[in-house]
Amino acid sequence: GAVVSQHPSWVICKSGTSVKIECRSLDFQATTMFWYRQFPKQSLMLMATSNEGSKATYEQGVEKDKFLINHASLTLSTLTVTSAHPEDSSFYICSAGTSGGAHEQFFGPGTRLTVL
Amino acid sequence: SQKIEQNSEALNIQEGKTATLTCNYTNYSPAYLQWYRQDPGRGPVFLLLIRENEKEKRKERLKVTFDTTLKQSLFHITASQPADSATYLCALVLGGADFRTSGTYKYIFGTGTRLKVLA
Numbered sequence: 001g002a003v004v005s006q007h008p009s010w011v012i013c014k015s016g017t018s019v020k021i022e023c024r025s026l027d028f029q030a031t032t033m034f035w036y037r038q039f040p041k042q043s044l045m046l047m048a049t050s051n052e053g054s055k056a057t058y059e060q061g062v063e064k065d066k067f068l069i070n071h072a073s074l075t076l077s078t079l080t081v082t083s084a085h086p087e088d089s090s091f092y093i094c095s096a097g098t099s100g101g102a103h104e105q106f107f108g109p110g111t112r113l114t115v116l
Numbered sequence: 117s118q119k120i121e122q123n124s125e126a127l128n129i130q131e132g133k134t135a136t137l138t139c140n141y142t143n144y145s146p147a148y149l150q151w152y153r154q155d156p157g158r159g160p161v162f163l164l165l166i167r168e169n170e171k172e173k174r175k176e177r178l179k180v181t182f183d184t185t186l187k188q189s190l191f192h193i194t195a196s197q198p199a200d201s202a203t204y205l206c207a208l209v210l211g212g213a214d215f216r217t218s219g220t221y222k223y224i225f226g227t228g229t230r231l232k233v234l235a
Contacts, residue, residue: 034223
């Protein structure tokens with residue numbers, strides 16, 4: 001199946017700094033990528049839908065100025081957490097969809113962000 | 117209000133038995149319903165999709181049913197093995213008419229059920 005990578009796999013940063021997370025589709029082109037956040041023992045919460053070459057669509061309650069998403073190419077989307085605070089600590093996962101019949105999403109391995 | 121719930125936070129069963137997980141939703145009209153497996157610290161992995169006009173779908177030891185009247189899906193793992201221990205998530209695949217999307221579809225995930233198969 002298709003492979004999606006994320007980098008870094010984990011990051012620890014000080015409060016107030018910005019962190020960039022990369023999501024790459026390694027062997028297919030992804031016109032749409034999704035960014036999720038997952039807190040411990042909770043389900044995936046969709047943050048935004050990212051389309052190549054256009055602005056991301058953010059879910060209600062997600063601050064677009066805090067979570068900057070860029071989908072500059074068909075294989076790369078980035079999420080930047082700006083001015084991170086401890087409450088932003090979470091597991092961030094990206095996925096890329098396919099246009100096939102199964103509407104299968106291929107998920108990256110996730111990035112564990114810890115803000116001190 | 118709209119919500120999607122899975123039956124229990126954790127389910128323990130004996131090896132060899134059939135595990136049955138439940139996914140219930142309200143106030144959604146999904147085009148499809150999917151099931152994913154998620155291991156700790158990893159991203160989910162797609163298992164099965166069932167369409168709104170399908171009643172049942174099978175794949176090896178997995179079986180999914182979908183009742184759009186009850187707004188419920190059941191996920192069965194037969195002859196369960198300790199390696200099946202993981203969290204299982206259901207996801208509704210919604211067409212653009214249901215929600216504001218920039219893509220064609222949007223995915224809403226359930227709360228997940230942690231399955232533990234005891235040897």
